[in-house]
Amino acid sequence: xxxxxxxxxxxxxxxxxxxxxxxxxxxxxxxxxxxxxxxxxxxxxxxxxxxxxxxxxxxxxxxxxxxxxxxxxxxxxxxxxxxxxxxxxxxxxxxxxxxxxxxxxxxxxxxxxxxxxxxxxxxxxxxxxxxxxxxxxxxxxxxxxxxxxxxxxxxxxxxxxxxxxxxxxxxxxxxxxxxxxxxxxxxxxxxxxxxxxxxxxxxxxxxxxxxxxxxxxxxxxxxxxxxxxxxxxxxxxxxxxxxxxxxxxxxxxxxxxxxxxxxxxxxxxxxxxxxxxxxxxxxxxxxxxxxxxxxxxxxxxx
Numbered sequence: 001x002x003x004x005x006x007x008x009x010x011x012x013x014x015x016x017x018x019x020x021x022x023x024x025x026x027x028x029x030x031x032x033x034x035x036x037x038x039x040x041x042x043x044x045x046x047x048x049x050x051x052x053x054x055x056x057x058x059x060x061x062x063x064x065x066x067x068x069x070x071x072x073x074x075x076x077x078x079x080x081x082x083x084x085x086x087x088x089x090x091x092x093x094x095x096x097x098x099x100x101x102x103x104x105x106x107x108x109x110x111x112x113x114x115x116x117x118x119x120x121x122x123x124x125x126x127x128x129x130x131x132x133x134x135x136x137x138x139x140x141x142x143x144x145x146x147x148x149x150x151x152x153x154x155x156x157x158x159x160x161x162x163x164x165x166x167x168x169x170x171x172x173x174x175x176x177x178x179x180x181x182x183x184x185x186x187x188x189x190x191x192x193x194x195x196x197x198x199x200x201x202x203x204x205x206x207x208x209x210x211x212x213x214x215x216x217x218x219x220x221x222x223x224x225x226x227x228x229x230x231x232x233x234x235x236x237x238x239x240x241x242x243x244x245x246x247x248x249x250x251x252x253x254x255x256x257x258x259x260x261x262x263x264x265x266x267x268x269x270x271x272x273x274x275x276x277x278x279x280x281x282x283x284x285x286x287x288x289x290x291x292x293x294x295x296x297x298x299x300x301x302x
Contacts, residue, residue, distance in 0.1 A: 017042040017117045017142050026050065034160045034186050038139035044117045045135040049085055049108045054226050057087040057162035057183075059155075059176045060094025060169045061201050068169035068201060071193055072097040074286070075166060078219035080107030082228055087112065087162050089154060090136075094168050094176075096126055103133050112158045113138040114150035121146040152178050159183035164222055167192045167213070170204030177204050180213065189225050191216035250278050251287060254298040258291065 020027055020041040028050060031037045043050065056079050058072060076086050076098040086102045088095040090111035102109040109130070113120055117136045120127045130136055139157060140150060155178045159165050165183040167190070170176040180190045192213040195202030209215050216222060223229045253259070253267050261279060265272040279296055282288040289297045 017044050018047055019043075028161060030160050031157070034156065036156065037160075038157060040139065042117045042138050042140070042142060043135060044131050046108070046133065047135065049110055049135040050137070052085045052108050053163075054083075054228070055085040055087050055110070055162045056222060056226070057158050057165040057179065058094065058098040059088055059158065059165065059167055059179050061171060061174060061176065061204075062091050062093040062095075063201070064093045064097070064169045065195075065199065065201060067195065068094060068193075069097045072168045073101040075168065075193075075219050075222075076101035076109075077105055079222065080105050080109070082219070082223050084108075084226070084228075085110060087158055089113070089151070089158055089175075090120060090122075090127065090130065092122060099130060099134060100126055103129055109134045110161065111136050112154050112161070113140070113146075114154045115146035116140050116142040116144040118142040119145060151175055155179040156182040156186075159188055160186055162188060163226060164189040164191060166216065166222065167205050167208055169193070169195055169201040170208075171200055172203040172207060174204045177208065180208050184212075189222075190214065191222060191225075193217070247278060247282060247287075250275070250282065251298060254288060254296060256298075258295050258297045260293075260295050264296070 020043065022032065022037070058076055060068060060072060064072065072094045080086055080102045085108040086098055087110045088098045090096065090099065090113060099109050099111060111130050111134060113136060115121050115138065117138045120131070120136055152175065155175060159179050159182040165180055165188055167176050167180055183190050190208065190213040192205040192208040193216055194209065195205060220229060249268060250264065253264055259267070261272055261275045265275045268275065279288060283290055287299055289299055291297055
């Protein structure tokens, strides 16, 4: 029974959810330390994910560009593969891209809802997977419908559970900015991914950067902030070997070496512009990394 209460136990198994109150030993310690903590939590799915750290939130617009969606996937995969639990809000767009990328890796992901856990919104195949392979979490009672004023409230829980918040594409007035501001108030690290200066979905992230958020270009920067740099492998690229035979030769030349484009040009007997084109393609595919001084390194495909 909760301390000072004889009316309800610490954890209640219902037909739809697990119920936690603040006196429960499984209650997240981070929620004890914030302004306006939830009075209770309801959970469905992999309950052990609630205690798996470190947690990083990935949030952003419901209408991302192709660039924004691909970056959400890239960051979610890398952070998950490095041992992080990815937290988001299950909304369409960036949130769902992040959740889905983690599930595809078999990693840990938590969705904080603006409704009861038995009425997750939006519904769909991903929602069903999150209820079994991920974790659905809400401070709202089962049966509670999604309501507009619930979502700003749930944002403070997303940030509180996380050691860092990453914003990937957001409009000038966006719920993601609310999450970022909660994170600042709660003493969390805030990262924002820059975008095109002429696109409306870049304005929110650029606004955060002007206000002091850390500009982020690579998941490794977040891992460094968390003290995980080099501790665990990053997400493996989607294809270990390219179909293009030229790419195969270039990657073979880099195996065990760190070379410049000029050195690769000599080794392969290719024109340097052709080498540079192939290197850019390999870098975008996550197969090589450009190092300071213009040298290139093959990423471990394991």
